[in-house]
Amino acid sequence: MTTSLKKSHIHRTVLDNGIVLLLTENPTADIIAARIFIRAGSCYENREQAGLAYLLSAVLTKGCEGLSSLQIAEQVESIGANLSADTAADYFQLSLKTVTADFVDILTLAAKILRSPTFPEAEVELERRIALQDIRSQKEHPFTVAFDQLRQVMYQDHPYAMSALGNESTMSRITRADLVQFHQTYFRPDNLVISIAGRLTLDDAVAVVEKVFGDWQPPAKPLPTLNLPNLTVQPECVIIPQQTQQSIVMLGYMATAVNSPDYAALKLLSTYLGNGLSSRLFVELREKRGLAYEVSAFYPTRLFPATFVVYMGTAPENTQIALSGLQAEVDLLYTSPLTEVALQAAKNKILGQYALGKQTNGQLAQIYGWYEILGLGIEFDQKFQELITNVNAEDAMTVASRYLQKPYVSLVGQEAAVKDAVI
Incomplete structure (x- = not known):
């Protein structure tokens, strides 16, 4: 473990398995919030699989090894915590918030979800149908239509051209196997940033994260290189x-x-x-x-x-x-x-x-x-x-x-x- 930077009340630590841990000490409230970032947003999808990261975010919390969607929800809600997944163009994230006393439990649950999601077929199909409804609904909003066509003409083959949802064609084609492949490729400790803020000391934060994530080793295979097309500006x-x-x-x-x-x-x-x-x-x-x-x-x-x-x-x-x-x-x-x-x-x-x-x-x-x-x-x-x-x-x-x-x-x-x- 090496600590590379401390900025006043903010600490940056790199664990042996490559996880970057950030801690913002804030003892004023008995609440701890964490964001787990993965370099795996919609920029990392194939054009034919636009919407993949979004669909993964929708089903990630719907089942993991040993726990069903309902059991996960019950564990989170029984202690009044928050746990959710989301995706953006440049990254994927898992967000959680809880009182200090329950932080270890909710982080342990987040680790299970992050490391061993099951992507139940029924949940994949349900979330796909909801996403397709959202895609169709957006066609009725003039602003969204205008912005979508602007992005497409500006970015052409670049991933930024597409909505996070993809389109009806790409969303319909995504399979459970695609989700598994994307997860196995990018969800690894050396591609992870865990940012924590709350009533926690650096020693306690390192101890908790090492206890929960310390046995997770990065695969030997290197991360894929992100090869994006060059952008040419031709206004129209x-x-x-x-x-x-x-x-x-x-x-x-x-x-x-x-x-x-x-x-x-x-x-x-x-x-x-x-x-x-x-x-x-x-x-x-x-x-x-x-x-x-x-x-x-x-x-x-x-x-x-x-x-x-x-x-x-x-x-x-x-x-x-x-x-x-x-x-x-x-x-x-x-x-x-x-x-x-x-x-x-x-x-x-x-x-x-x-x-x-x-x-x-x-x-x-x-x-x-x-x-x-x-x-x-x-x-x-x-x-x-x-x-x-x-x-x-x-x-x-x-x-x-x-x-x-x-x-x-x-x-x-x-x-x-x-x-x-x-x-």
């Missing part, structure tokens, strides 16, 4: 006529990954443009011009190049003017520098929200484990705040010019309105 416009009461107008720009020097400036620009009622898009396009039912921007944190998206829901007759209005607001980012007042307000907003996102043990376990699984390290917590603080108006303008000049466009709405908007 895609439309889907749909009989809706509003048009969804969406612009997407191929931006960059979290480890890029430009990440902080893009995050700040996204906050300035579309985060909250005081954001530029909300004030200019909704409050002043009355164009938008909803308007916002987002730029997710990703291990690989992420999309910078601005979008608006508007009346069909305003589709064309909404499109030009969104484009004009983004163009201003690289043609006119932000004022010091606007820049500082965006910094205050993003840093304030960041601080508020680290209040509970669950949030603390999440953020440090997330940084670790993305390869950023727990020191990124402080680094991120420094990066945001150091962005100046010239930096923001340069980065906007680099990434935000030529958008992909996705339109969903009444046929005449969306077609006329791009003529």
Whole structure:
């Protein structure tokens, strides 16, 4: 066992079997939260198996060696604990929360589920049917339709092109054997980060994790290499006529990954443009011009190049003017520098929200484990705040010019309105 880093109340320890253990000591509440991260999100699926990681997350807690779905639920609920699995593009996670006295028991149960799931055929079929219903339901939501087609045209053969659910075709093809194979490939101790926050000392945390996971040895076979296609930026416009009461107008720009020097400036620009009622898009396009039912921007944190998206829901007759209005607001980012007042307000907003996102043990376990699984390290917590603080108006303008000049466009709405908007 080697301990490689201690950052104030946060400890990072690597166990002999390769598990990275993070502990955030927080003695103020008698609650312990943990997040177990695995490098096995939807990016690690084959294109033909899109939705595999999602389906695995839905059935992982529905049976393990010696325990049925009902018995697992009873064990968790009998002590008032929480235990759930989820997947994202870049990782898979198992989340748990309990009072300190029951932590060993719930972590032991989580280990059984993680190491020896049974994937009962009946549960697989049930969760597949639910996923297929969700996929069909999403086709009725114009925003989801617009975002799905935007992703597909931007990412092409890259896994980011697909929803975590996959589509009806891929979800229907996934078998129990596929789940077993994916689990055997990626669920291994040297591909695991366990992040714990709560009333626990480092010695106690190491002792518990070694007791529960210490006999789990990594297989001799190395982890598969993730070979992703190169992305080429060729902006285009895609439309889907749909009989809706509003048009969804969406612009997407191929931006960059979290480890890029430009990440902080893009995050700040996204906050300035579309985060909250005081954001530029909300004030200019909704409050002043009355164009938008909803308007916002987002730029997710990703291990690989992420999309910078601005979008608006508007009346069909305003589709064309909404499109030009969104484009004009983004163009201003690289043609006119932000004022010091606007820049500082965006910094205050993003840093304030960041601080508020680290209040509970669950949030603390999440953020440090997330940084670790993305390869950023727990020191990124402080680094991120420094990066945001150091962005100046010239930096923001340069980065906007680099990434935000030529958008992909996705339109969903009444046929005449969306077609006329791009003529």
